[in-house]
Amino acid sequence: MDEIKIITLGLLIPFLGTTAGAACVFFLKNTISATTESALSGFASGIMMSASVFSLLLPAINQSDGSPFLASLGFLAGIAFLLLMDRTVPHLHSASEHTEGPHAKLKRTTMLTLAVTLHNIPEGMAVGVVFAGMTAGGVVSAAEAFALSLGIALQNFPEGAIVSLPLKSTGGSKSKAFLYGTLSGVVEPIFGALAVVLAGAFTAAMPWLLSFAAGAMVYVIVEELLPESAGGKGGDAPVIAFALGFVLMMLLDTLLG
Secondary structure, eight states: OHHHHHHHHHHHHHHHHHHHHHGGGGTOOSOOOHHHHHHHHHHHHHHHHHIIIIIIIHHHHHHTTTOOHHHHHHHHHHHHHHHHHHHHSOBOOTTOSSOBSSOOOOOHHHHHHHHHHHHHHHHHHHHHHHHHHHHTTTSSOHHHHHHHHHHHHHHHHHHHHHHHHHHHHTTOOHHHHHHHHHHTTTHHHHHHHHHHHHHHHOGGGHHHHHHHHHHHHHHHIIIIIHHHHHHSSOTTHHHHHHHHHHHHHHHHHHHHO
16 A cells, blocks of 8 residues: 555656646746746756656666667657657647647647647656556666656646646636646646556566657657747757756756665
8 A cells, every 4th residue: 555655646746746837827927938938848858858868768778688679669669659649639839830630620728738738648657667667676766766756747847837827828717727737737647557557567568668658758858848949039048958957857866766
């Protein structure tokens, strides 16, 4: 029972980060500036890239007796999975006016929420896999698992705000904007729980699952976050924020682990 409680807490921490960010609609009057949004996207990219390397890929290689081949296959499979999701789910990125995926008559707010939801799927999977690794003979330590969970929560905070604040600025109510921002993060504990179940049932596949989650996260970074940070008017701010996010996640993983 204690193990179940620990895993549940670990899966909920990133979701709480999104919820806290969405709650900014009740305290901030204006939308986030283009410079700030670019910097926040850079910060999120840094955390996710660092987590993909130190929390996922390196443990995957270590679990394969130092061989990178299985981790490489899992990484490419994660990229392919998100590519498929990107093509089959209608969505709209905040920095773009053109929808992606199949044509659908959905509201802009719904399309924006779906984009962030897609973004959150690999994060939930990553947290679920590392907590499954914690229970599978100590493949991942509890400290490393919570370090990743906390790192994802930190980068989810600005994401929750990025979703909810524009919805309020377009005339929506604060409560509705908060609801949409919160719902965008619901998929994280759901997919995290699914990853825990899968990893628990197929312990031998742990290296593949770790690298699969890494590939899915890197897809989000390259396809969404980096273009958003580079396309804004942040100047050098996104680069600095990326570096800070990368180092912060690296320190969390290595020091706590």
